[in-house]
Amino acid sequence: MVALKVRKVGNSLGIVLPKDVVRHLRTGEGEALFLLEGPNNTYRLTPFDPVFEKKMAKAEEIMARFRNTLHALAK
Numbered sequence: 406m407v408a409l410k411v412r413k414v415g416n417s418l419g420i421v422l423p424k425d426v427v428r429h430l431r432t433g434e435g436e437a438l439f440l441l442e443g444p445n446n447t448y449r450l451t452p453f454d455p456v457f458e459k460k461m462a463k464a465e466e467i468m469a470r471f472r473n474t475l476h477a478l479a480k
Contacts, residue, residue, distance in 0.1 A: 407423060407425075407426055409421070409422070430450070430451070430452050431452060432452045436452065437452070437454070438450055438451065438452055439451050439452070439453065439454055439455065441455060
């Protein structure tokens with residue numbers, strides 16, 4: 406567990422992530438992070454866009470199903 410302190414940033418509130426957390430998330434300044442709401446009032450911070458991941462999974466499913474057709478069209 407890592408304790409984070411909420412701080413005032415301009416007219417907003419923000420948190421500062423320790424260097425170890427930034428390295429673990431494989432993120433950096435200017436990168437997007439996503440706060441996902443879970444069960445029982447829990448949250449998960451991730452660098453991965455869940456909507457994009459869902460779309461990519463569907464695209465991979467379609468590409469697998471139409472592999473031969475896509476291969477022929479690529480010629």
